[in-house]
Amino acid sequence: MIPLQLKVQTAAHAEPLVFRLRNDEHATDIVPGKDAFLKSRSGNLAYYDLDGREIQVALPSGETCDNDVVMVLPGRSTAHRLIRSASRHNTLLVTEQCDQLCVMCSQPPKASHNDLFRPFFDACLLAPREAVIGISGGEPLLHKARLFDFLFMVHLNRPDLCFHILTNAQHFEEADVDFLRQLDQSKITWGVPVYASSAEIHDRIVGKVGAYATLQSGLTILAKAGARIELRTVVLRSNLGALGALARTIATRFPYCTVWAIMQLENIGYGRQNWQLEFADTSTDFVAVKAGIDVALAFGIDVALYNFPLCTVPSNYRIYCCASISDWKQKFLPECDHCIAQHTCCGFFEWYPEDRGFERVQRL
């Protein structure tokens, strides 16, 4: 597993420190006050100079972290690797608060909130060109005004950056359409979960009565704003039989979505607690997922399979699979040795339970 936090030592500071690690002092794109230059190394300990401030960082083995953007909170001895320059998978956790309690939640909610939008803004300005940055939580839109300010300001300064924002679409209002249209919506993908077209099933899965109704109006608001929408459905025993009906509803009622991502369960957070109850072994029974895919494709809806290892999917549906598991939490199994498809496969989550997971895993 790739560490997202590094041990650091530096003199006390009152505000969060956001800076970029640079190995090359002669780089031409230096941002004064934000770039920390490597002065010396001793084993895995690296010493940086950030405009006179000395910072000692314990680098992970095998990585240089060159051009990584990190954040050190006051009084802490860890640096959060907010943006790893060599990775396509960088996500900013903007809050841990949430108004839903999804049965498969990988990031169970907390009551407190730490506003880090200003350091996140600083970090984005240091990101590599055309980086794709995830925005996640909890529910990011619980802090809608701050989030919108953040998006607008980053867009103004770094129009090349793209965002992938996960949201339950419970907090949009008609008045938001005007603001959203000011953003470059071609640079933002809104990832919105929907678990069933039955309000009863969806509400039960997300743990909030009325969620489905509000979700629908949220989606219409995003549509009016010209947003790119990635509808996301985690496959669970609770919604397996309803995938075909959901597919038809998406095709009829939300045809403007850019893609429908059908996802396998992640064994972390509530997903781990509810694994036995909710994990659906699609390697032995793909019928329900196939029904959903076929209906969506029939009506011209683009489909993607996230977190489905290639060998667990019938061969003629493998083209919909994506390398969807973030590099830092990805692993492969012994069965994967010599598999010819390893480089395109999403692999498994770091915390995938081999004893309770897919029955059919084999190298291709």
Add this chain to the structure above:
Amino acid sequence: MSIWPLQFRWLGQSEYLFSNDSGAFFRSDERFLRRYTEERLTEEDYQFLSDHDFAFSDVGDAPFLGHAYHWMKRLNTAAELNYVILVPTLRCNLTCDYCQVSRAAETAKGFDWTESDLNLVFKILSEVKGDSLKVEFQGGEPLLRLDLLQAVRSFVRERFKYAEFVVCTNLQSVSKEAWQFFESSDTLISTSLDGSPDLHRKLRTKSPDAHDEFLSNLGRAMAQFGPERVSALPTLDVNDLPDPAEFVEQYAELGIHSIFLRQVNYQGFARKVLHQSNSTSWYQFYRSVVHYIIEKNHCEDLAMEEFYLSHLLRRVIRGGQNNFVDLRNPNWLGIDYIVIDFDGKIYPTDEARMLSRVRHIDLAIGSLQTGLDQQKLWQLNQAVSNFDDPDCAHCVYRPYCGLDVIDDLSRYQRVDLPRHMTHHCNKHMTLFDYAFELLYSESPVVRSSVAKWLGLTSLPDNVCLVHK
């Protein structure tokens, strides 16, 4: 609850097909029609209509927006010029019986673009605002002026970010340079392959040697470039139709899986036409071919198709498909697509060019020298959409269909005839009837082919709705 207005078509017995303007459809019966028009819908009716978004509660709610989006997706919005048909020469090395354009002899003079014409073509293309262009070379026989094809292709590749080329050639005489020209992956070949070998020879190639040469070239093209880059289209004589099975097998043997059944358009020819081109014999042949294809697909696990039928099915289920310019709504003329003839005249469609040659009708919309005749275009474009046509407005197939101003003008010299009196409408009513018959078929063999034509592995049960 507001129900989007429904169009309907009687299917015989007590069966009806219903659709609304977004293209959503379902089958039901006469009693439902009566309940609907007499405003005594039942709870089950409302439940069905609401469940499948044939109705909405509030303007702007989720079902409303979904319907609006589908409606909008079926519009052919006017785009920048992105498709040109270029006719660099009218000369041809064959003398096909039914040639629609009265080609000129191979040695004739004065039937090619001049240097000045070529420069004017470059000028027009350089003024295009978009960044993509599809160029189709027609003729005569375009390969007789390979130099002009090369000049245009180089220019377009340089000027446009996305470029695609199609050469419509008889593949009779293909030089080494021409084969090299075809090698680029952005260049496609379209050729003719009529009925049976005998028919093809009778109408087109004439001599056995010439026919062999053609077949050899076609075989080489298929082997070298594959069916993705080579298409072969028949032009069929309704008075001399081949045996459906032999006909399909001829294509299958060559590895060509998409067959576009087209009739010779006899307008303007001196000889009398005994059969209407919408004759029952044509549609019997059509159905036989499709039926044969369905059986063959099942037995041999293939995905052969009749191109136009597949196109209609995709328009029904998905909307869009506006790249095929013959059927779009509104079917804008002279806006995103033009035809530039060997003499510099500009036409709105290739049919318009061909019909202007053989009939006493002038469908040109301008020329390289004088530019586009905006007044004429404006007039033509008054009649290109079917939304408010007094007949189309009531038609169950309206969302999937479109008007053909050129066809109406050339046949009837007017565009305002009641739809059911036009060839275009009758043809499409018949074909859409057939398409829906196949969509609602319960035969697994039929469903398997329909699925393949839609690019699916199987056709889900809930794609086609029935309300009883």
Add this chain to the structure above:
Amino acid sequence: MEDKSIIEKVSITEIYVPPEFSEHLDRALVRLAYLFPEFQVSQSDLDQLTIRVRHTPKLDTEAFSRELHHALAREKIRSEGEPLRRALLHSIFER
């Protein structure tokens, strides 16, 4: 010269029109007139609820009634759908 046209028997059949369609009858009749020029259809002088069909040889009453009902239904649906069509266009093209 003798008029060679055959004097044919002309019949008149009356068909009842349900009241909910009466306001759409005019438009339906216009359409029927060009769809079926072999028939002459007019409203009854006596009341609004019947139409008279003037025809030669036997009229297939069932078939014609169906065509009449369809024409009436279509005019009614089209007319009553006008506000919804406007709402649709307004929502798409406004702003």
